[in-house]
Amino acid sequence: MNRFSYARPGSVAEAVREVAAPASKVLAGGTNLVDLMKYNVERPAHLVDVTRLPGLKAIEETGEGGLRIGALVTNTALAYDPRVQERYPLLSSTILAGATAQLRNAATTGGNLLQRTRCYYFYDAATPCNKRVPGSGCPAIGGVNRIHAILGTSEQCIATHPSDMAVAMAALEAVIRVSGPGGERDIPIAEFHRLPGDTPERDTNLGADEIIVSVELPAPRFATNYTYLKLRDRLSYAFALVSVAAALDMDGGTVREARIALGGVAHKPWRVPEAEALLKGVVPERGAFSLVADRILEGAQGFGGNSFKIDLAHRAILRALSQAAAGTPQSQTDKRIQ
Amino acid sequence: MADLDLPSRQGFAPDAALPTGLPGEIPLTITINGERRDLHVRPWTTLLDLLREDLHLYGTKKGCDHGQCGACTVLVDGQRINSCLSLAVSRDGCEVTTIEGLAAPDGALHPMQQAFIEHDAFQCGYCTPGQICSAVGLVKEGHAHSAEEIREGMSGNLCRCGAYTNIVDAIGDMLAQETSQEAAK
Structure with missing residues (x-):
């Protein structure tokens, strides 16, 4: 690990000033940042420990019937919060599908959104990587790419965003509140993470002088017909090869509104609102789901090792929508897929 | 400084x-x-x-x-x-x-340590301190009630000797004791 200076600000305003220092990084739970520092992938000159910032560890009601989640709420505290379990069970289930109890106890809501890809080449400082060293190349293209993206890739980068939590938040249309020198601003989660394009070194649209202060969930609508289906190489503690968060707002026997977000397939949680619209007013059944899956996966491209993901994602979307329509969400303990 | x-x-x-x-x-x-x-x-x-x-x-x-x-x-x-x-x-x-x-000041083992011994829940022992601390945390969290839930809740602790079966039994024993103590109250 490289040497760095250390600050432990006592207020958000002070933290914002500290992160403006060159090559600074924010430390919260540390579960990803400390790991990356040990690999010399992250080499901050200045570490801003935000763990003591007041007011960021609470989950509060918003005026609009939603919940505001402080950036420092741990993944465990969020997943087991009774309000989240009752009103946003998709989010609770999705968080519990990720990582391990030890990691969830330390990892925070803000940090989860800002975690970096687990691309093998990004993690190996001995290899080129456009995300780590812009312009150095992408060995995953033409290399080992079983875990890589099939949607929204560029010639510069085919990495995926590894978060489970962010996939549910994408489906629920969460809004991320950030604080910077000019005050606070809100970023809808769909605009928070970026596609790699020609700047794969930038994962998100968070400014270098901004920190996340909270994540707001709109009023709940998807507490009955939902599921998070996560497919991976082992049954626990593995990142998704493909995951699907599906949520249906039902009006009797037909769909009023559908939300479908995919994890493990792109540089950000993948949503296609036009595909979701195909289910509006429709009786939820397999034929309709197949058209939706076709539309979501339009333009999907495999790179050899990950080409299997296209068919896998198609089937996962069908299965997840069936689970959501039946009101039988995937258990995150009993991994058998019904 | x-x-x-x-x-x-x-x-x-x-x-x-x-x-x-x-x-x-x-x-x-x-x-x-x-x-x-x-x-x-x-x-x-x-x-x-x-x-x-x-x-x-x-x-x-x-x-x-x-x-x-x-x-x-x-x-x-x-x-x-x-x-x-x-x-x-x-x-x-x-x-x-x-x-x-974890042990009491008089040296009496923590019940989870005792359960690991009684169930022969280790071989080389290298992972055992982490397994036991993790298991104590799992019981305290109160979310695991079945062998399946113990396995999921302990997925962050690897054992290359493969003592998993007995680790799950040891923790299951502890959970059963906790449950019976709760019931007796």
Whole structure:
């Protein structure tokens, strides 16, 4: 690990000033940042420990019937919060599908959104990587790419965003509140993470002088017909090869509104609102789901090792929508897929 | 800030090549196994390295050092975490319990330690301190009620000897005891 200076600000305003220092990084739970520092992938000159910032560890009601989640709420505290379990069970289930109890106890809501890809080449400082060293190349293209993206890739980068939590938040249309020198601003989660394009070194649209202060969930609508289906190489503690968060707002026997977000397939949680619209007013059944899956996966491209993901994602979307329509969400303990 | 040559830090190799402007040691007050310690640490010291290298508490093991194996699991403010992924300075004011702190002051083993012995829940023993700390955390969390839920809740602790079956039995035994004690109240 490289040497760095250390600050432990006592207020958000002070933290914002500290992160403006060159090559600074924010430390919260540390579960990803400390790991990356040990690999010399992250080499901050200045570490801003935000763990003591007041007011960021609470989950509060918003005026609009939603919940505001402080950036420092741990993944465990969020997943087991009774309000989240009752009103946003998709989010609770999705968080519990990720990582391990030890990691969830330390990892925070803000940090989860800002975690970096687990691309093998990004993690190996001995290899080129456009995300780590812009312009150095992408060995995953033409290399080992079983875990890589099939949607929204560029010639510069085919990495995926590894978060489970962010996939549910994408489906629920969460809004991320950030604080910077000019005050606070809100970023809808769909605009928070970026596609790699020609700047794969930038994962998100968070400014270098901004920190996340909270994540707001709109009023709940998807507490009955939902599921998070996560497919991976082992049954626990593995990142998704493909995951699907599906949520249906039902009006009797037909769909009023559908939300479908995919994890493990792109540089950000993948949503296609036009595909979701195909289910509006429709009786939820397999034929309709197949058209939706076709539309979501339009333009999907495999790179050899990950080409299997296209068919896998198609089937996962069908299965997840069936689970959501039946009101039988995937258990995150009993991994058998019904 | 002056570098302090505390007796507890004799194992620390000073980094002579530290660039100027970087901090020396930062004060840290931390309670470890019930004992309050006033220490000074460099900010890049992990909680795991503090425990092992500075405080000579070798019970907590360094396996992968990347949060993947769980051998370094300790309880911080009652919650199990990977001490290898936690910088010690960020735990200022916290209470840490390691495997050395689970037994009673008279040496009587913690019931989870006893359950691991009775169920032969280890072979080489390297992962065992992390397994036991993790299992104590799991029981305290109260979310596991079946063998399946124990396996899921313990997925952050690897055992290369493959003692998983007996580890699950040992924890299951503890959970059953907790449940019967609750019922008796």
